[in-house]
Amino acid sequence: MNVDGMSYRQWQKRNTDTFQQLTKAQQQAARQQGYRNVGWQQIQQSWKVLQQLMRPLSLFDAKLKKGDLSGAIGQSILEAEQAQEVAQQGISNLKRKHSQVQELxxxxxxxYQLL
Incomplete structure (x- = not known):
């Protein structure tokens, strides 16, 4: 039986290889989240758990992890400025659409005359 083009053993090996790349703390977290590499259902669920743990950190989190507090604050400010820019663009688009609706x-x- 194949799932997503991979056999049971291939899924199991991929999970094991990925699991071994984790730190001990991450491995423990994976086990707490239900990592169990035996049985089709558990193997597929375990892959989902591993994918969540392997997700890359945000730039902010990476800077904090390195102890670069000023860099993390700078990144946070940059993200806030970008969010403000997006919000301003949204507001201008809403104003433009509002005026179009009013004109229509x-x-x-x-x-058409009112009765």
Whole structure:
């Protein structure tokens, strides 16, 4: 039986190889989250657990982990500025669409008289 083009043994080996790349603390966390590399259901669930643990850290988290507090604060400020820019673009788009809707409404009201 194959799932996603891989056999049971291939899934099991991939999980084992990935699990061994984790730190001891991450391995313990994986076990607590249900990592168990025996049986189809457990192997597939274990892969999901491993993927969550292997997700790359955000730049902010990576800087904090290294002890670069000023870099983490700078990254946080940069992300806040980017979020503010996106919000401003959203506001301007909403204003533009609002004026378009108002123009359409005025056109419709002028074209058709109220009873």
């Amino acid at each position: 409404a005025e056109t419709a009201l002028n074209k």
